[in-house]
Amino acid sequence: MSMFTEKMKMLTAVVMDSDRDAVVKALLAKGVMEFVRMDFLPADKMARLSSHSSSVPRAVLTDMRIRIETLLREASIQLPDLDSMDIGDLPPLDMEGNRRLLDRIGGSLQTVRNRQKELNQKINEISELIRYQSEGKTEYLDLRVGHVTHSTPAELQGRLEPIGGIFLFSSEPCISLTLRRDSQRVSEAMDRFGWTESTDVEEQKSAMDEAIGKARAEKAGLEAKLSELSQAAAGKIAERSSELIAMWVNVRVHELCEHVESRFSYTKNTTLFSGWVPADSEEDVTRTIYDTTKGRCIIEWTDAADLPREEVPVMMTSPKILSPFRRMVDNYSTPEYGSINPTPFTAVAYLAMFALMFADLGQGFVLLLAGIIGTIYYKRNPLRKDGIISRYLCNLLLYLGPASMVGGILFGSCFGLPLFPALWFEYEAVVAGTATEGLITSIYDILGITIRFGIIIIYLGLLLNWVNLVRKRRFFELVFDKNGLMGGLIYTLGIWFAFGFVASGYRTFPSAPWFAPLLIAALAVLFLKGPVGYIIARRRGTAEGGIGHLAVDTIMDFVVQVLEIFSGFLSNTLSFMRVAGLGIAHASLMSAFYQMAEMPGSMAAYIAIAAIGNVLVIVLEGLSAGIQSLRLNYYEFFTKYFTGKGIAFEPVSFRSRISAD
């Protein structure tokens, strides 16, 4: 892991046209290059190059890939890992052939669905008969018991079946159960076959039960068939899975090559391309291109320092163990090229904040357990879509659980109970007002701790910002910016002043001979920001406006900057009181639940209420602490040093999720 963003280099290469495909595939296999268009060449040189023209547009390839993926997903077939495949010798892309195969599979899938539809409609028709009988709505049913005098019962059944109903015509008397709304059609058919209604009362009585019995049996049979067909649909795709996977690999590789080659430029016999590569992959990429082209290439490397910083893509490397925190950073933005990698600092700050807000050994263990179970579940079901407790959350819980457990050990809390002596102080006892010994005995002491914690975080943010500014050689901002040295100095004076006032019991303001001169000096430097900036701009020839304009700008800038420093740092620091707030709420809620648990006076009720209380606190407080920790990181910590002006490095590889432009 690097503490800073990775060093980048720009590759520009010329290869023979005949080597192009092999080079592209080799670079895709490496997956370390972000290809860019060669816009940096002068216009007259660019005019001599031709741009990429494709035989199959990438959008068409993408559509076909999506179509294959849709079919594979229907049969729960996982996509292969291109990294582990030999993609050197792929067959030529036969789009028409592929389309025909997909149409055939799609057609046979549709045939199965159509058959399912027929069965489902039949099930619905029979269900209607069964429902009317079970709901006592027999007035909608038409039950007939009798004998066929012309032709055979089987022939009559053949006529009646299209109308719909249940027909027991294999033995005498024949039974027909249809819907009354179809009675006219039924009568017409029966009349033709000389139907005579039975006058046997017993036969009439038992006929309904027999007919409904048969209806239920028929429905069960149809449902079984329907379920089989549902499986068969997936089977139709599974039968062709090897062809589909081979087709997907071919289409996907072509799609990626198209994506990459669309950035290339061409002469009659050569291909020119360019892209960003991490500096430590320089040798590897050079060797790959040399080996693939057998030396028939020209390679040039340009250092990122020779190009505008804002054009250089940013790559951060963090160990896998920090991946949940890397995602928090990515969600916020991308740091500038050459600045500090925020991931490790985020991990430490986030976990510390969470541990202070949700300190409980038992509840932390539950979080850890949930994280472990969830992770195992998702590993066993890789195709499973994320639920409310997503893969990411499960992964994060593996860290939050132990953090909470450490907090619990420090504060002597297990499921909200003081089951063991605290390593630091007893949080619950302090909140309950029963703590008398030690340094921390009141809620104000807890608030003081979290404010000190906040001050450390803010200083850390400022320090990281100063390091970034020095590395970026932005010395003007280092001195004059509100998050620069002067901002830091004023913040330090403010802290000294505030702590002195608190130490006096809120009675007197502290005084020191150095305080006023330092504050005035810092403000004076801030006031000079405008004039100094103007002088620098004039030297560079970029200054705008006259002296009057400068004077107004300087005064306005100064006022706004001072207000921002005073109100901004104050609110940033006080914002950390929420850490205490959440921790106190956690302890109070647990105490309230245990008091409620004691009220009924029975052990069973005590256990039930205590368990429900713990579950509620774990879910609600856990969520709350997680969100607040993120908020503190984003708004109080990141804003001090993380400009978010960078552009993310997006190398193209076989794992890339690129789609049509």
Added chain:
Amino acid sequence: MGRVSDYAFINAKLRARIGIMRSESAIDEMIKAPTLSEAIAKLDGTRFARLAEVYRATGDLQQVELALVDDEIASYREVASYLEERSRGYITMLLEKVEIDNLKNALRIWYSAAIRGHQINSRAPYIEKRLIVHPIDYDRIVNASSFQDIVHALSATPYAGIAREFADRDLGVTGLFPLEIALDHLWFGQLEAAAEALAKEDRKIAEAIFSVDVDLKNILFLIRYRFYYSLGPEEMKDVILPYGTIGREAARMGSLPADEMMARMKGIVSRRYPAIMEEIDDIRGMSDDLTSQDENAMQILRIENYLAATREKEYSRLLLGNPFSIGVVLAYFFIRRQQDGLVQAVLSAKYYNWEEGKIREALHI
């Protein structure tokens, strides 16, 4: 409770859902899919995922449509449960529209069997038979041997009056159209009345959107029935909803000869919605003669799509207004119904093997 506490939760919830609905690209992918099965597979991972499951289990598009109605009913009930009583009443009235549409379907099935003599066994099971708002005996409707049975089936509902009114008419001659229009009129009237029970700000929002909605509906009626189905001016008087700017004007002009009333109504549309009138004229390729008989279906479709887009704009504006009001709820249901309708339309088009271009043209996508 205050307005903020009334609407804070539901506003956040529905805005999040609207955001997700708007970001989904499933409909576009469905249109591109070459077969119905592949189109339905695109619904995986969206709020319509249950429809894909239903289709895989049954292969039956009608079953899928029934599941869509089930989901719609559940969504009205869910949102209503988060609202205070007055707003809940209004949402229940919106749900009544789903019930009326379901009732119309049941009546059409009955009509098909009783009047046209068609077999309905493959259609009758796909009526939503569970209670939506009022206790309607759908079994009795689809099995009715006479219209009197339908009157009985609706006896415990607000639709009983209309049913009784139509009991003596010969539906074989008039068709179901007048009955369906009467049900629409009833619903719009009840919706207007329900708005009066809302809190002041909600009432203003509901009335404003109702007025535009009903105006656009009346314009649609004018285009569709007067100029496409060539309904006579007298019949049109029964069709026009007596609400909103257009409807109220029409009601005031009740004593005028029908032809003159139609001409004046065109004037009202031109004044109140000049952009719509211009667009309609543009689509119809003429300057001011709305009485031409040579309309074709595609022209009507384009006008309908234009009116739908205008309606969409009106509802989208609600999202820019006060977040702690019924506006976001109305916008949510509009967007949801619109998306449901699109999904349903694309699936039907795929069922009939329509080409991508034809679907896009028809749906104006």
